[in-house]
Amino acid sequence: MVNPFREFHAIQGGRREIPLDRIIASKDLILDRLIVGYHKLIEEEVHNLVWLVDHGALPRAYAAAEKAIAEVNFTVEDVEDFCFTLEKADSFALALAGPSGLYLSAMCNRVEGTEISLRLKGLKSRVHLLGYRLPEGKRLIVEGSCGDFAGAAMEGGEIIVQGNTGNWTGVGLKRGKITVEGNAGERTGEWMEGGEVQVKGRIGSLGQVQGGKVYLGDLQVAPVRETT
């Protein structure tokens, strides 16, 4: 058979490699693995998460998220890039509000590094449950707005939301601080056990704050201070 390509036989495709190639390849690999883990989480837990807040479902889903990322060695920048991927995602599954927040929370909680900036400005849907169980020593800065349950069951970290948060902000907060530079929705501080929520804009309504403090601007609104 005629080989119409024979003059190219000796050509080697060995292009020069520069560090950028390795950085991008490694980034893409990790991002792919994170996305695969995310899809796995959705497959396993999406039914529970869609109907949320069944008390047992959340820790179970979180545990699944932790398991999905357990084998991946990622950095703060990978977490940020994952966020960026969500921003550009056309896939419905990728942009699911609940699972993406829980997954991001699991990543933030596990990653090495103290300060994480997440850009949520361009996202088509709001990310729920961001900052879930954020441990002490971590600082999460959110560019844009969060969905519901921001800082849920936080364990000592700090979240600064540069936009608004949805309902149930700080639900079950144990320790740590949530600062919302915009507005917070209904039932803010529901079942809070400790820590602090500060909302610089407006609060839709307060939940049943069991511990900790909620501020509206500099004014403490829960628990209500007794005037002397």
Place this chain on the structure above:
Amino acid sequence: MPTSETDHHHTIHALYDFISEHLYLNRPDLEVDGEKFNSALLLSLLTALLGGKELVIGEPGLGKTTSAEYVCALLYRIPLGVLWGSEVAGHPEQTEEKMVGRPDLGKLNRGEEQVVWSNFVQLPVKIIDEINRLPETKQSLILDGIDRGNWEYLNQILLQDEYCLFATANYQDQGTQTLIPPLLDRFDVMVESKHPGANLSFFISQQEQKEHLLRDGECEREFYAVLLDKVAPEGKRAKLEEVGGRFAGLLHERHNLTTLEKEERRTLRAAIAGLEFSAEASAFTRTALTELSFCCTYGQKRSNEECLEGCHYSGYLCYQVRNCASNRLPISLRRYAQALAWLLSSSQVEAEHVRCVFPFVIAHRVQWRDAYVSAREREARRDPLPIHLAKQAVAEIWHRFVEQREQIMGALAQAARILAGEDLQPLEGDHPIFVEIKRDLGGDQLW
């Protein structure tokens, strides 16, 4: 001895310079490898060198025919007066007898069949003025003769081993016939003989009888004597070469110009044909040919089928062309790119040489979609629309090739290894050439 040092280069360059300085004065409109040329003159020179077929278009009186005459007079050592006497003028009543040959009437009356061949057929240089005024059947007749290198009349055959064709055409006007695509495809290149600009034009008006530089009464008489001699054409070749040699001597004496004898022209053609394409030149050629022939839906371009809206490849030229590149196209491209590379003393054909000649090879062959034409017809340009469109198209392909060069060459190399028996997978990529490669590797679903 390196190619660049051969005498033939100096000879051909000197001929180009002589024509451009004394006979065909025009602006350079082409730059390749740092050298500037006038495209009409350069391509005419390459056509004469190669023995190709060139269509020269342009406004009346702008040197379409004369540029070819000057080049051929010098390349083939034929005085202008003889060339004039051998040209075919295009008009509807033109006959085969005037163009090719006629019966020897004296012998016919005696019941013998003997053909008197025309000067047009006997000389290696064939110039047809205003070919688009000839009916299609006559156009075809000439191109058939040139393609095959033989001429037939009354069951007699004249064989030729060296010939080139120059045909001129005015832009379409009343009384012209259409040059139909199958006939156009048989021309290797199309070029425009442009207006030289007001200043050069005025300067040309001051040149008196420049044709005399390439004329000599004595030589012309000798030429005619040989041509009109009724001996068999094969017997005249040596005589024509001999008379041409005398004319060459005059040219050298008068203008210090060296010209080539037939054997030298043959050697030179062999040298040109021996130039290899660089890997990049080959890859670029394949890339371009793909864009002019590929169709993902219908397998290949066909002039009676139109691309589907929303095709994935709508960003490529295959979406913009209506017809399919013929197998003559790569032949023309290869030969002219080789000739250009040779002229520029390059040791191989580079992608740049291919890029340079490509527009002239496709300008008359490619039929564009109306939308593509109207998108570009109002653009600022220096060329007639078909050549402008071809140049833009080649620039587009080039741009894509530069970007995807490594991937394309990698895919071609991989394909070479696969066909050589290595267990590899063809490479993927966006350009249609990746699909073409897969098809060649048997990856196309046939049913």
Place this chain on the structure above:
Amino acid sequence: MNLQEIITAVWPRVRRKHLFPQLPTPRVGENASTAAVEMQHKQIVLNAAFCEQLAANMPLEEVVEASLDHGVAHYTRCPWDFATHLRLHAAAKEVLQDREMAQRATDAFIDVVADTFCVKEFETALPQLYKHLERGPLATAMAALYSRIWGIDLESAAPEGLIRRLSRISYLDRTQWEKSMRRFCRLIRPILEEEQQQEEGMSSAPLGQHGLGGHSQNEVEQGLREFARQAANPREFHETVADFAEELAGQGYTDAQEGMGRGKGQQLDTDLLYYMKLAESYHLPVRKAPLQRSSSLDLYAHAPWELGKPIQDVDVWTSFGKILPGLTQTWLRQHGEVVGRREGVPDCIIAIDSSGSMTNPRYLLSYAILGAGCVCEAYLRHGAQVAVYNFSDAPAGDSLSLDFTTDRKRIYQSLCRYFGGGTALALDEFDELRRRGRRSVPDVFLITDMAITNLEPLTAYLSQTEGRLTAVHIGETEAAVYFKKATAGWKNVSVFAVTRKEDIPRIILGQVKEYLRPGQRGV
């Protein structure tokens, strides 16, 4: 060797490395204001002072070669074409919301792409060049980025977090450029803000800014057309293209007359440009002068005469006076073809509704203007003239009449004028304009939402007029239904109901094509 000689010596090598770019031999720029490497009319100009200054640290030949690598890579690699340049700028502007910062960021991004391409693809002295360049804050960060992604120490320091993040951008992936540009801008924003607050202002790209010098006029035209197609709305087009107003003005894109309420002056009317370029993208290819069969039979070609064939067409000259099969030739005849007249394309009046119920063309894409623009292009291409009657509440003075003309700019200015008031057509004005047609009866093209208060008198008037009428209305309103019913029996009218605005240009084109090219299929 002087600098020009070095350039001439180095240039063939650079050309080969970059696969023979179609650029003339670069030259030396002696002007102190010239940037280090600049592209003027597709010719690279190297600043002599810049080269000599760097020659203190590295061989002059390397300075020249590296600078040329940089200049050529901009032409061959990034920004690739003018539309891409505009898109990158638009992406930067979207993040930074500031023209100056967006331009600086675009320059920086383009530099990273072009220079990284060079470093990856072939031997270049660009790293050495960057090592010795003077640096502002952004250039310092970029040099640190280069150190990271090229793996060559350029002796520059910047915050590790920033460099780590910048180095994760896929600079060499063209399909990702816009996305990458946004990320790039977000990351360098603090540095740009810092530079903007400096006394000396924003730094410029160390090897020069990127303007239109690398693009030919045709490429700029094409880029604008492509960008108009891709822009989400006129505003996006305006915001980006206006940033290039000065350079575009240098290429002749000025507007000397009033348009779109922008006032008089030499400014660039980007809204007008937007509709013009967008309409140009919808092409209506039509034959100007179709060939027609003439009635006479012309002698066409010879054919051998055969026994039994008539002999009246025998060509005695080529038959040598003999009637012999095989020798005798007979003439074949065929119909001649002559060039048809141009009367198939009359002039056209475009009546366009710019009342408040129509889209304001400055903020959103007005399909009415786009459709009218397509029609204008189609008629002008045929050498016909176009008149415009733009109306809102015409009896109250909200109308504009443009006499028959071939001046595209004036036509578009008239089309783009937005009154935004009530909707009534002043029939006397319209009639007067219609009668100004100089060549036969003009076609009328009406584009409106049909919410015209004097629709009945208008319909009655149109019923009296000769010439063809194409009416396009948006939505199935009662008025539209009335108009369709009223005109149902007319032979010279085509009415299009458009439920999707996006269909307007296509439908109009199809119809116009149909009657401009009888017998041809629609677009």
